[in-house]
């Protein structure tokens with residue numbers, strides 16, 4: 349294929365592209381004069397936009413941005429420093445080059461079956477085996493009564509219709525802004541074992557999302573996880589940011605990293621109206 353390309357035409361094409369891009373370049377106010385190309389980077393208006401919503405609210409980011417004071421499970425100190433600049437332009441490197449390190453269950457993340465089942469872990473049921481068809485599709489955001497953990501009784505009261513496959517549970521955790529508190533708070537709302545069992549027995553839900561670091565309440569941490577992960581067809585997404593989300597139906601998109609061998613992974617989740 350490459351051998352059949354006419355070099356003259358190829359050069360002409362490259363020249364045309366260069367002409368277009370240099371036109372676009374000089375048309376941009378930041379690049380009006382080549383002499384100021386350096387000072388352009390020091391412009392006061394060179395401030396990146398950080399958003400929770402895109403396209404006038406059509407796309408909602410429900411992933412928490414990583415920061416040092418983000419809560420970590422059973423810790424008072426938050427996740428701490430997780431990002432280091434290993435090479436820096438200020439020190440003469442040709443590029444800035446950072447490295448990060450944190451537990452796979454940090455911030456908004458997903459659990460794989462191997463998280464609470466040793467034989468699933470050994471058999472390789474890691475985050476790379478999670479079904480993207482479950483992680484992406486129509487989802488219901490529901491408000492959980494603020495005075496209870498998610499028990500069987502609470503699940504029943506939510507009246508989630510059969511056929512709904514993805515549900516994000518917004519709880520008291522969001523009202524209490526727990527994800528914005530550095531100290532881990534074990535009084536967060538989550539699933540009790542009987543609530544998890546009710547969900548399995550009476551609904552078609554395959555993706556369970558919640559607004560703090562674990563979908564399972566602290567008192568039922570192990571038992572509720574065991575119930576959810578046993579069948580290996582339910583995916584748990586934890587520490588979602590549901591601050592600016594109203595109850596309703598959305599299109600959910602969630603993509604974990606392909607961390608082979610890991611039973612957890614950071615995940616980017618968005619809702620589309």
Ligand SMILES: *[C@@H]1O[C@H](CO)[C@@H](O)[C@H](O)[C@H]1NC(C)=O
Nearest residue numbers: 432433434435436437438439
């Ligand atoms: C840059 O150089 C200084 C001085 O040698 C050193 O203290 C610092 O750690 C370096 N930073 C990076 C990111 O290389």
Ligand SMILES: *[C@@H]1O[C@H](CO)[C@@H](O)[C@H](O)[C@H]1NC(C)=O
Nearest residue numbers: 495496497535537565566567
């Ligand atoms: C939920 O359960 C936790 C223990 O796991 C408890 O501390 C908390 O008070 C409960 N929350 C509500 C709203 O009942």
Ligand SMILES: CC(=O)N[C@H]1CO[C@H](CO)[C@@H](O)[C@@H]1O
Nearest residue numbers: 433435436437438439443444
């Ligand atoms: C883009 C970027 O991260 N730039 C960083 C490069 O490294 C210097 C420190 O040497 C930082 O000040 C910049 O922010």
